Amino acid sequence: MSNAKSLEELEQKQDFIRRHIGPSPAQVSDMLSALEVSSVQELIDQTVPASIRLEQPLTVGESRTEVETLSYLKSVASKNKVFKSYIGQGYHPTNVPHVILRNVLENPGWYTAYTPYQPEIAQGRLESLLNFQTMTLDLTGLDLASASLLDESTAAAEAMGLAKRVSKAKKANAFFIADDVHTQTIDVVTTRAEQFGFEIIVGKAEDAVNHDIFGALFQYPTTSGEVVDITDLIAGVQSKKAIACVAADIMSLLLLKAPGKLGADVVLGSAQRFGVPMGYGGPHAAFFATRDAYKRSLPGRIIGVSKDRLGNDALRMAMQTREQHIRRDKANSNICTAQVLLANMAAFYAVYHGPQGLKTIAQRIHRFADILAAGLKAKGIALKHSTWFDTLTVVSDSKDDVTARAIAKGVNFATNHEGEYSISVSETTTRADIAQLFDIILGEGHGLSVDAIAADVEANGSESIPASLVRDDEVLTHPNFNSYHSETDMLRYIKRLESKDLSLNHSMISLGSCTMKLNATAEMIPITWPEFANLHPFCPLDQAEGYQIMIGELHDWLVNITGYDAVSLQPNSGAQGEYAGLIAIRKYHESRGDAHRNVCLIPSSAHGTNPASAQMASMKIVVVNCDKNGNVDMSDLKAKAEEVSENLSCIMITYPSTHGVYEETIREICDIIHEHGGQVYMDGANMNAQVGVTSPGFIGSDVSHLNLHKTFCIPHGGGGPGVGPIGVKSHLAPFMPNHSVINVPGTNIGNGAVSAAPYGSAAILPISWAYITMMGSEGLKQATEMAIVNANYLTHELSKHFPILYRGRNNRVAHECIVDLRPLKELSGITEMDVAKRLQDYGFHSPTMSFPVAGTLMIEPTESESKGEIDRFIEAMVSIKGEIEKVISGEWSIENNPLVFAPHTQGDVLGNEWDRAYDRFYAAFPVPAVAKNKFWPTVTRIDDVYGDRNLVCACPPVETYRD
Known part of the structure; x- marks a missing residue:
């Protein structure tokens, strides 16, 4: 009985390993047979040099079941104390709309997609990112925006880099940071400056003009909450031929005049409080905007509007030649990776609430700050500033007592400076919370009524935002921000965009060096x-x-x-x-x-x-x-x-x-x-x-x-x-x-x-924690071994039809292979781009194209793909090879064949005119397997050159929708 029980427990523990690794034992056997080896170990011996193979197994422990893993992790998570946070400093509690939580953050259709380098099968997230850029432009008042950066602090470091590149103060080597910028931002920018050999000067904002600088950074509102008109500071910096950068709170920009209108050259910040959880620091999307004149120096990805082959509007990543993998050591930066999923969440948050909904949220936050301030001042509490959006800094000789009472009540204040503490209210703050704050700060029996103070504030008006800085222009006027405010409409909009994108929940994404493998649901749940x-x-x-x-x-x-x-x-x-x-x-x-x-x-x-x-x-x-x-x-x-x-x-x-x-x-x-x-x-x-x-x-x-x-x-x-x-x-x-x-x-x-x-x-991080836990030492090794098996099987089968560029010992490859298309290109004129686009008609994302060698495809199947899916991909590649041979033989001309017209949309295939050398059905369903799970690209081949020559990085004007 005990042996049977032990066997049953072992099988349960290995259950996740079996589900993560795609090929079944029978499929593994078939692949090994094709490779003419008797075991996985024999293949590993042939592939990996003996001198570097580990002598001892990993010691991360035995694999655990999904139930065991989530149960244990829940017990660990319960040790976190989720206090009410008024810390602010760039991180705020927020209400994630449930329609976005469930249908974006928790939806593999959104979280398993790859970077949109193949735009024809990424139009959904590209539209959402265009919404993000449009939102950024409207709120910042500038000309050009990127599709997100890593976080506010690294965005500020990127702003410094841009300032050095474009500033006309060429002899200056110093960057000024106001001392009321967030502490962590000063830290990250200083680290970056040290690597570049720049001098960092931290001082009072008004002192910026007294230094020989190439740029300056201001916070708006400041880290301690003050709302200051920085127009003259910006002009002073620019008078020295330096670049004026502003780190702004995104929610405040619904009420405050846009920094671009104040003259700023660069505006950046975090979009976290637009519906993205704080998450102990991330991930969050940063926004970044600058002037059109600096577009060649803008860090990060830019989504632009172009045209497809049929003249339809189509979206793509614009000016990709700026990117680090292309420019190498000449790149603007290598740290400007995007946060697409989080940018999409922030964009959907803006779409769902719309301009009026967002303004209402911002006004409510500001009103609560006013109510709290009025009550504290009525009781003689000294505030550091007379202006604010959402953050009050209290000057107090009883700071320690107050913060101790706050902790006892499950509340956190910011306590960075001696004799001061700050309170940042948020979207989640309620009247009951304000009452609790009065109790904490003033003690019991203070006699204040939140309702009475609120009535006084309403009657007397607010002067905590200077009149000169009150926003008076409309924002988010595009239909995308004014059409989807019911949950039904929003749900359908999210689904419509999702259906335009090919993700791992549709088919294998075989990108070499990118390891697009299973992101198991059990791993995702804890986040x-x-x-x-x-x-x-x-x-x-x-x-x-x-x-x-x-x-x-x-x-x-x-x-x-x-x-x-x-x-x-x-x-x-x-x-x-x-x-x-x-x-x-x-x-x-x-x-x-x-x-x-x-x-x-x-x-x-x-x-x-x-x-x-x-x-x-x-x-x-x-x-x-x-x-x-x-x-x-x-x-x-x-x-x-x-x-x-x-x-x-x-x-x-x-x-x-x-x-x-x-x-x-x-x-x-x-x-x-x-x-x-x-x-x-x-x-x-x-x-x-x-x-x-x-x-x-x-x-x-x-x-x-x-x-x-x-x-x-x-x-x-x-x-x-x-x-x-x-x-x-x-x-x-x-x-x-x-x-x-x-x-x-x-x-x-x-x-x-x-x-x-x-x-x-x-x-x-819980995702990787859960993966390692559920795989255990044995499963992790099996994953690597199966990645090698899958890659070698794929290589073996494709080598019957295409040259494989590099191999290692015993003619084996590691986890990926490079298919050389150059001989076929020379004979036929068909390019690697044509092959990549035609694969979309077969329901596949293109492998890594022209890297590390031009004219090639680098393919990595990973351990998560079954032999059946790999065979389907092989079938597609072999079929495409046959199509190329028809061009070589003259059956199809180089101008009229399914590869150069690929990808084919429904509108293309069902259009009134069809003058192709191949029939419509073959265009869409080149092999029978495609019909079982057809993915339709929503635009035809996109014109990259047109998009770069006619750079538009915001949602097209309303007139195009009327047309």
Whole structure:
């Protein structure tokens, strides 16, 4: 009986592993047979060099069932104390509309989509992002907006970078920050400035004009709540040919004059309080707007309006040539990753409430601040300022007593300065809350009536927003913000946009180096639990005990998985992780008196983000050649390491390589760099081919970033959020990011922050925690092994029809392969773009196109896809090969074939005119499998050139809707 029970328990514990890994045992057997190996282990032996295979298994524990995992995590979450938060400082409680919570945040149709590089199958999220940009432009009063950045603080750092690029004060090397800017923003901007060699001057806002600067940053309203007319400050900065940047509260902009109208060159901020939970710091979307003249220097992605082949309006990512993976070390930035899912939530929040609804929310918040202020002043309480939107700062010699009473009542105030505390009211504040605040501050028996004070405020009016700063222009006039205010209409609008997008809940997304795998529902559930969603990132640590337990366990597991000694979870994107890792290397060298070590070796095969990150860390980049097999050219590496030996800082290398190969010389590469005093930075993009089989630390590297949004199952969210923690060896641990508000244990106090919150996007860490818990040591290794099996099977089958560009030992690949389309292109004129667009007709997202080699497709099936889905993809590729052969044979001309007209929409196929060399049915249903699950692109091929030449980054005018 006991043996039977044990077997049953074992089967239950392995149940999640079985559900995460796509192929069934029978399918695995079939694939191994095709590969002519007898077992998974035999394939691993043939593929992964023995010298780097782990000698001991992982020790993250046995796999747990979904029920066990969620039950335990709920008990951990319950240790968090969800106090009423009046801390403010850029983070506010908000009411997430349930129609958005359920149908966007909790909907795989929205959270499993990839970055919209293939716009024909991303029109839904592109429209939502266009709404976000339009909202940003209306509220900021500027000309051009991006589709979101990581958080307010990193957006401010991007503003500094833009200011340096475009300012005409070319000799200036200082950036001014007003001392009433949020503390965490000063921290992050200072960290960025240090890497660029800029001087940071922090002082009274009015002193900006007294310095030789290229730019300045002001907060509007200030961190302590004051509403100040900064028109003259902006003009003063601009009189010095410097750029005036303003960090603004998005909700206040419903009532306050737009900073652009005050003259600001750049306006940025967080969209968090537009319906996105605080989540202990993130993820949240930042907004960023600037003048049209600076569009080439605008950080981040821009959604623009273009035309498709039939002349219809169609959306796309505009000016993609600015992006870091294309411009490499010439990129504007490598930290400007988007937060698409959260930007979409904020945009839908604005669509749902509309301009009047948003203004009502803002007015209610402001009225509660007025009521609280009136009551406090009536009792002789001193306020620091006479103006405010939502935040009051109290000057008090009894601060400690008041804040102690607040804590006892489950309430948090901001207490950053001696003799002062601040209270920020929010959308969630009620009259009962105001009454409670009076009790806390004044003590029992104060005699104040909220209703009576409210009546007085209403009768006497409010002067807490200066008359000159009251907003008097209309905002959000576009129909999208004025049409969907009932839940029925909103639900249908969300669904209409969702249906335009291809996501993982429709078919395999086989993007090489992006690891688009299962984001299990059980992993996603905890992120909306109030215990995780509703904590302020600056709450006292004893209120975040559950977060600390969960983060601590995740930290220890990632240490074990990576073979490093410590991990920082602060970086909130892979690019941020690269940046933080390079800063750690730089600070390490400086601590040893080697500040001159500034050369970064980067193989020519590297991700484009690598040279962009090295440039962000002010390193000099030296490119190392690769040989004809795609491996690092060892003779060239040795020569260049020797040449720059005295100044060598590090090498940035991806493993397995970007070419999808386990390079045999990786240990030797590490040794060469170490011999010359350098550090090894291993890009963690391809960790899905390492976990449980090898590890960066075991191989010999010193630091890596991990893409939790790839290997560890946090979904891509249509282009964000991501989490990019860094793992380091012990000698680099002291140099990981810290935080000026909440100290991060284990790092030097002087270390600056790279993200606004101490633990970055903490709210989505439970996803990776749950993945590791439910997979356990055994499951994590199986996932890597099955990723290798799937990739090699796919490679084997495709190699019968296409050349495969690179292979490793025994003719095997790692977790991905590169299909070379150049020979077919030369014979037929059909391009890799044509193949990518035609795959949409077959119901697939294109693989990674023309990277790392132009004219190729890089394909990664991951472990989550079944053999059936992989076979369906192979069938599509083989069918497309047949279509290309018809062009080569002359049956179809290069001008008239299904590839150059792809993708085909319903309107295209059902139109009155059809002069194609192929029939309509074949256009839409090229193989029988497509008919079972047809995905229809909603626009035909988009004209990229038209979109860049006619840049429009806001919702088209109402007239186009009337037409």
